[in-house]
Amino acid sequence: MAVTTDGLRKTHIPMLDELLGGGMPEGTSILFTAMPGVASDVFGYQIAAERMKNDGDLCLIYTNTKTPVEIEHTFQRYGWDLRSSLDSERAFFIDSISPMMGVPAIGKYVVNDLKDSENVVKNAIPDVAGGTAVIEDVATLLDTIGVDQTFDLIRQLNEAARANDVNILYLFTRWNYEEAMVERLSGIVDCEVKLFSIEEKVIYRQVFAVAKSNWVETSKIKIFFEVMEPGGVRVFIPKVLVTGPYNAGKTTFTHAIAPNTVSVERQTYELFPTTVGLDIGHIDYKGFSADVFGTPGQERFDLLLEPLGREAIGTFIVIDSTKPETFVRAKEMIRMCRTEAIPKVIIANKSDLPNALSPEEINKKMALWEDVSIVPVSAMNKDGLDQALGTLFNLIYRV
């Protein structure tokens, strides 16, 4: 008997249950669509492993990309026990990869020809009634047995799953398939979770979001995650960095976008306060939530920049629009934060002052090596903040 709360079965993936209203109804399916390079197998394995451990689930794993031995190693690396479930026959493989690799097949069922997958898996689903089935990888099926046959297989398996209260988890690496086909695929499952990357030249963060669900209204919330060994999927709190030269108005800007920011400041000889620690705050902007870190601008704090830059998902570089002599320092700070490789927006602060340079003039004077957005802002008057946040988050989420 499956463990349910209000008729929903937990996925045990942090934040995913919350987004799904508590979990999955019995007999439903989730398609995990992953951009190449983003971990997707861990989602299927984590749900299976945690359910076997906590909910006493029966599980089957159909594989056409990893041999059963490799899958067992992968479970071990994440710190999950598959062996004892295999030994007690509470979990089993449907092995359709070993015959192709020319190694002995391991599993309760063996598929010698991928075309037979549908029948074999369909007949195996009653063996895990009330439990969980992991199907990996849909991409191999699409490109080997064909699109129509794969759709047919998914429909048949979903029907068998509904009849047996089994949750099916499809893992799908989304190579350059046609948009229309992928949309149709999403249409034949109960729920689709998209896994994608946040990138700027290289991928540096992974995100998941519920793209569709038949049982709960979906929100646009995107969850940053990282994969730990051991541990599996862990939610990551994204950090936005605010940096720039001394006295450009970073703290004022940070407070303006994150009103609850805590600052560590000290009066300087010049009689205005300067940051000697970090400004730390939090923003919620259109379903996006992030911690904000404002760095000091003085050179003696430069050592802080690199580790902060490594953690950040986006950067605001605050400059004083009236002081072109500080632009060289701003460029140097971009380099030190290693922010060449993450989305960045230049905040042309103090734009309300009469001698402020326009974004075009700043672009020219800074001699930027690439196209970086420059947003005129007056942090003091809270002007241009929405455009600043919108510009950065559009850069981060342009997928």
Added chain:
Amino acid sequence: MDELTGGLPDNTMTLVYGPPKTGKSIFCYQFLRQSVAEDDLCMYLMTDYNLSQLEAQMMAFDWFIAEYIAKKKLYVIDTASGSVGATQKEMKNMMISFPQNPTDIVSKVIQELQSIYQEAQRFRSVLDSSTTLFAFNSPILMIRVLKSYTMRIKMAGGTGVITYTEGAAEPQIETMLKATVDNIIHLDGEEMTIEAMAGLKHTGVGYQITDAGIAVG
């Protein structure tokens, strides 16, 4: 080759293909040797030999990479060891993958690119050989994978070589493969033909495999 073309154009992907035993792997060794000479980083995806075999094969030409490896300039993804079930502790520049699991291969490529990008804006890459990957996967899926691979390498600033054994896949797959890359070099054992390269006309030249590698002329 360098005299012929001025070298491979920066930030492009080159397909080196031809029948078996025509020097495709040697082309890769030579490309890696140049990386050593110029102190570039190199990402090497090997499907038919492991790192110590690569080192031994290069030593036959008096090319030594031990120091280069020790300096962590070489980033390896080894699917040859993975295919025989070898497991080892992975490091950020030494990874094992599996020829039948392109999802895993590309995910390791991307992990290594993250490290490489922290070190350098330019680097080289080698994939020797795509033939093995075609043997283990649906050919159309492999084309998708190589597209994704090429896009990732170029985005991160790399200049790369992919080898392929002529005739291993159907002609229409070969056509698609050629459409995936920027430059195409054909080796037939005697003649090296530049079938496509940015800014160059179709051109060919004789070559021999000597103790010093590929010698043109």
